Amino acid sequence: MPKNKDKEIKTNVMRILDGWSVDYRYYTYECGEFIDALHTARSLNQPPEKLYKTLVTEGAPRQYYVFVIPIAMELDLKKAARVVGTKSLAMIPVKDINFVTGYIRGGCTSIGMKKKYPTVIDSSANHRKSIIVSGGRIGLQIELAPEDLLRVTSAQFADVVAGTISVGEMEKSQSGE
Template identity: 50%
Template structure:
């Protein structure tokens, strides 16, 4: 089946970064992380969601396992910010070029400081949004980190 490439996929292709594509049916409206992991047949701990937060005018990207919750204090510490708040959903497209459920850490309008939860550093592959609802890309976490200049750090609530 021919897959229409997303901006995120084109960026990985240009950097000769290996990845695999997983597609899923989103007609049922279930696009939350745990449902996506089940639909593509991967363990939830290897499927990561992309969250965008901000401190004033500065945005930050956090990539964490889908079943986990971002700890805003840990996120602020990682970013070197006093306080971080989640970006309002209605502003996501404007800041990133992506919509909820299709937000990829690769190919945003701007390259924001990016952080990947430390658990991702030690597994062979993680899946993240490919930039479109219904499509995930699976790749080595260290390759992803290299493309988006990410840092691995503890980001989730205990």
């Protein structure tokens, strides 16, 4: 259920956005542990195309790069490597997410990571009035203008996705078909 800004549940992400005078809206939903992004979209009653996930990759040892892409898309590691100017990239292991970012799986966002890593937002976001990204913890999502996310994270827009996975395909893969 959407809520307006409210002092009771301020997260670090919200404090950072407030510090930058960014207009945002937050949504909370019941979720004991992260299931998947499609579940999040359904819980928020939002179209999956509006939700973006945050992926963290590693180039050379300890050289991390952050990518914000639509939940129904896959990161094209070759395109992404070219954009950030490195030879190759690999996804970091899930077990390393907290160590590298300060966030946990399902609550990872490009805003307010432990360190500021080079960040790329898929160019598809540039055509949207707003997108929804993690608010820094499971059960909290933030809706904001892509340009504001770009500004706060010192990111760039670039085409870094491999292709679309339809919502139907996402549902099949989750049901084990």
